Amino acid sequence: MADCPHKRIRPLGEGAVGDVHLCVDVFDRRLVVVKWLRAEVHENSEAAVRFTREADLMLGMNLFGVIRVETWNVDDYGRTWMAMEFVDGLVPSAVIRPGDGWAAHRLIEGVGRSLDELHGDGVLHRDLKPDNVLLRNRSDGWEPVIIDLGIAKWLSEEAATTTGSVFGTPHYMSPEQFRDTKHVGPATDRYALAVMCYELLCGRPPFDGRNLPDLLQQHMNAPVPPLRVPLPAQAHENGSTLHGSEQRVVSAPNIDRFMQRAMAKDPRQRYSSSREQSDAFAQAAMADGLWAAPAQPQPLFPPLEMPTIQFSSPQEPTVKRFDVRAGPIVLGRHEACQFQVSSRRLSRLHACIFTHRGQLWLADLHSQNGTVFQGRSMTPGIPSPLPTDGTVASIRLYDREILIQAVPGPPG
Template identity: 30%
Template sequence: MVGSADRFTLAERVGIGATAEVIRGFDQERRVPVAIKRLHEHLSVDPLTRDRFEREARLSARITSEHVVGYVASGIDADDRPYLVLEWLEGEDLAHRIRTSGAQCGTAEALTIARQAALGLLALHEAGIVHRDVKPGNLFLALPPDGGPFVVKLLDLGVAHDSASENVDGVALGTPFYMSPEQARGDTEIGPRSDLFSLGVLLFELLSGKRPFAGDDAFSVLAKIVLQAPPRLSNAWPEAPPVLDALVARALARDPEARFSSAREMADAIEAARRVVLEGAAPPEDIALPPALVPSDDHLVGVIFGRLPLSSNVGRTRALFQRVAEQQGGVVIPLLGRGVAAIFAGECADGLLRAADAALDLVKQMTGVRLSLVTGGALPSGAGLSASVIERGTRALERPRADVNEPPVRIDDATAQLLEEQYAVEGAPGSLSIRGTRGR
């Protein structure tokens, strides 16, 4: 048993995660079932994990909202294991719904889920809490006892950030597919609009059946979130009503200031879009659709993707990478962990040539760094990169080594054709690299 005076009795275990187990219990005081989340025994002696768990309990106790799972109690059991008691929910989480029914659901249901999730985020944000892990597994479609329609409830404040106190771990956390650009860069300051971006990703997926940012591995997904011009809902769902296309585009803006200013504003925009699409209300006259982006064949960008050496101090290595890239006019963008990218723009192929020189200089100064270099047509200033450039660059970076003597700057076949007159290109098609310059 857990709780004072044996208030809560334990029944069967209903779930197990990386840090805690979830047990169905019974609240003797209120005579209702409850969910008891208890830290794993082997982690209860780890101060960092224990502090994070207890912080989740404190944050949960501060929230009272129909759209956030309800807090009941928390404490330490007889085995010195922290526990958190929450309301018992009947129904399923959205991840299970997607696995069993497919990602795309009806427009009405998608908008209902997103709007109620926004109201749950509103309650968190008004309490100074940023969730930081908005994803299908953390949205529960709870079925009321009276058999009414489901109610969306946000789950799991385990990685939430409380703006009123210091972040105890300083670690950027979340789930790659649903991270905001600021999370994917590893920024230390993550605000409420980060959650709204994640909710925009989720709405895109529910409406179209596709994730806006997909890739073969976490690195490519993070690179797309940070660097790619945000994909349009209408590209994945050609029949998307303009009001929904514009709503999702605003939520997915790379610049936080261009997103909705609050969860309340986003919830209101979702409701207004619902009335237009499902009830025939007049659409707003000022629907702001992003312009179509076409890469310029006359202006190329060179892009370096890199993984910094594991044996190095990441701060010092990032500073060195930035210094070398900026000497050639590159703009450096950090990625979560040891990932990094640098973009070189210029007239014709000038950006690519400067990127190649920077990459060769980097491998001379950084033992163990792994780099790829690709090029593609430039998009308008500030728009980001095309998905094609990012996919080719991350694919080249992650491909297996052809042999132990393979040069460390990997390129794709299209980039090789532009570099082969001035740089020593080695390898076979599909596994090409550059080792140095020709005659320089």
């Protein structure tokens, strides 16, 4: 058993058997994501078996567009934990607007390539959905990353569930998955990817039953509804909306034909690979006029204009600078901290400054005596935004006041 070496910054999600936190790795100066199972979840329980199975499956995998799991263990309190790389990005629906066929294709192409690599390694996802994909920020736009393989299985192994069980998220499950989770193949993942694409284009999923039996019947028997794609109101060249214009809703007959095959009830009638599926979608979106590639793809978040953070203290004349692009800055009395404070009333790892989604943040790391920012006590787990315009901000770590400021120029 080994305690998790990473300090919690803030929660990212919570489930029935565990939770996920954004954490800092002070030794390697980076952000990581850690999943914890609750202590009451027994080590030999079905949830714990699936959890460690996912960790073992992903450990050491280095596939395109699939989050990397780095390590896992069980701590002294009996909690199983798993550490993964941090992906700085947004959910697909926050970036891809309805009717944006170019962006939808970028998602299908990227996720599809990852699926083909997973399938080539004998791994089936079985629960592909928007919550399991993030769009990672890049200087030339974004790229999709599969961030969760929670119920993935090796194709060559027996499934962990019994024949006839339902395992997945109903809105994105294929007909064969409703019938028997144990006997599904790569076509199931491609079906879910097509459902995600439909939802992004229309703003709603193709099937949305009032209850699970109704949803099951639609996936298994109902034809795929024709797309009704909402487009933004027409605008002047200067960007203002034309007077009296309303949102338009258009059909997409070529994408309709694509969806009929991509979501065919019989998996043998669907596309034979994710590459074939993404190419077919691109042709359909262009034919329907739902394709507007940007001249210059922009990153999701603008880069910090002043990425150098300057630290000073009224008690000490020394000024220190750190480039936040090199990673988080941890404050405390531990020798691994980037900014060390000698007071023994401080926690070894007391507070942290980091960037996330283009913003600079300060977080208290569940410290012993707390952190005060601009005169207010911080709540652990709730980071506060820091000024990035050169304004000086005050941090008090128990009895030590520290002034921080974003400044131009290299660190020193």
